[in-house]
Amino acid sequence: MMNMPIKLIILAVLGMLVSGCNPVLRNHGYVPTAEKPQAVNPDTDTKSSVLSRLGNPSVKSTFDEKVENDVWYYISSVRQRYAYLRPQTEDRTITAIHFNPDGQVTKVAEYGLEDGVPVNYVDRKTPTRGREISVLEQIFGTIGRLPTDRLTGTNQTGGGGGAGQGP
Numbered sequence: 080m081m082n083m084p085i086k087l088i089i090l091a092v093l094g095m096l097v098s099g100c101n102p103v104l105r106n107h108g109y110v111p112t113a114e115k116p117q118a119v120n121p122d123t124d125t126k127s128s129v130l131s132r133l134g135n136p137s138v139k140s141t142f143d144e145k146v147e148n149d150v151w152y153y154i155s156s157v158r159q160r161y162a163y164l165r166p167q168t169e170d171r172t173i174t175a176i177h178f179n180p181d182g183q184v185t186k187v188a189e190y191g192l193e194d195g196v197p198v199n200y201v202d203r204k205t206p207t208r209g210r211e212i213s214v215l216e217q218i219f220g221t222i223g224r225l226p227t228d229r230l231t232g233t234n235q236t237g238g239g240g241g242a243g244q245g246p
Contacts, residue, residue, distance in 0.1 A: 103159070103161075108154040109154055110155060119176055120184070121186060124183075126182040136151035136152055137154040138152040139151055149177070152173055157169045157171075170192060171191065173194075
């Protein structure tokens, strides 16, 4: 029969293992208040009313504000993480609010996690010009070199100048 301290140690270890399996949820991006972005009305709302009600958007379209494609995006997501595993996106909501050139809301669109499209990254490297140098060459490469003036190509002697130490 096991004695009492060994049972307590086993229960404590099991409790720690089970508690490590609880997910940690984190909210990222726009956190909606009582007024959700979906409550924007295309008939009556303008940029100023959307800004006062919802605050700054997560992202604005990259075009000029006078262009027809002026869009504000409110992005929020919830990520779930288990102990040492990679975080998983549990929920994502993207609300796109479209404006006309006068600043009037024309359309409100909402996208979810199911609307996302995976993007494959290109795994190529851009070659750089010049030669590759080793770590030792980087460390000891400037020993014995005098600094030169870039414009005239002449060596500069003397220490660093302070105020009033000009030629």
